[in-house]
Amino acid sequence: MTINWDLVWSSLGPILTGAVTGTIPLALASFVFGLLLALLIALMRLSRNPVFSTVARMYISVIRGTPLLVQLFVIFYGLPSIGVTISPWPSAIIAFSLNVGGYAAEVIRAAILSVPKGQWEAGHTIGMSRRQSLVRIILPQAARVSVPPLSNTFISLVKDTSLASLILVTELFRQAQQVAAFSQEFMLLYLEAAVIYWIICLVLAGGQSALEKRLDRYVAH
């Protein structure tokens, strides 16, 4: 097999455009919304109020128990039949955010529980409310613990955004697909897409290491 380098170079433009204007903003926006949702779900799950904790538990169960592709299709292709039509980009962001919300909620819940009870008590004794203790004492410590598993979530998400190609979002993989269909060079284009996903994830893993290092400054080595 000879490599058609001309095609590699000429396809790089559309594929990188797909990454920069599709994959990366889609992943970033979904991760931010997803984390906010996850924090809310985690706190509901930890709440002593049985209604909150039950709702949170069911949410997590549904998200983890159904395929992401099905969630995406329900929102984009399913909802219009009950009169709710959402265009591709918002559909993708909603689906990915809801998905991250379910998975990351369990990470955040575990991270909050990993902070010793004595930290809540120390917050109490210096006069803090539970909310103040949570924000200023518990969450900063939970954040350190949750960086590795949340990095996993984020890296998975970057690759999962390729599913958005199936609801017509122009992102990295859809661009590769289109060049492949036109040139009939499937192996080349899909490997090229794979390499670019890999490079994005290498950069993210580097970011994870830097963040871990920074957050580890207050623990013994």
Add this chain to the structure above:
Amino acid sequence: MSPTESALPDDAALLSVRGLRKAFGSHEVLKSVDVNVRRGEVVALIGPSGSGKTTVLRCLNGLEIPDDGVVDFAGQLAVDFSAPVTKKQLAALRDRSAMVFQHYNLFPHKTVLENIIEGPVQVQKRPKAEAIAEARELLARVGLSAKEKSYPFELSGGQQQRVGIVRALALRPQLLLFDEPTSALDPELVGDVLTVIKELADEGWTMVVVTHELAFARQVADEVIFMDGGVVVERGHPDTVLRDPREERTRQFVDRLLNPF
């Protein structure tokens, strides 16, 4: 570093606890406990583990909510636990005292200085510059000026506990609560912490100390309370309770601590 000024005369009752009860499930940890503390007094709570002494302390700081009883701060604030209490009452009660924990419970993600000013600045809304100045003064008093930028993990246990004490002092409470403050320390570090507590006692701070250090209790406490099985078995002057107790149970406990084998 002197106790909060108050219009009360020196020997006035600061704290009066009456009929304190607490159960965890079906296990009665406190069965009607009374404690009185006068202003400037040091009360040592001693007793075997499971006797309820730590629970008494935690009830005073609102870390546990008693099932029954009255906690009365000099007639200014009386919380009656026979009826449900509000968050506001609990917060008011908590703000009278500050706790020093057995395992220090410093905030690991904050420096020594940040640990100390967190309460004064974030909760009491005192000016940051003033809180920092006071924190530095307090750190100097316990010999830790050089450590203000350190994180807790960089300190020895004895240093961490002295920071724990300073963090409590910075809140300017009326009452200091010590929960076995030296039990987690290596033996050679115990003295430093006890010295600091003794100095605070000498300066007139009012405190309740749960401790196993009988020599310390004898030297520093004005009153020793021996608890066992959720009740006060004996109370009185340290020389009496620790050297010539009236109750057999007290005698056995003290003997065991003084002659462990």
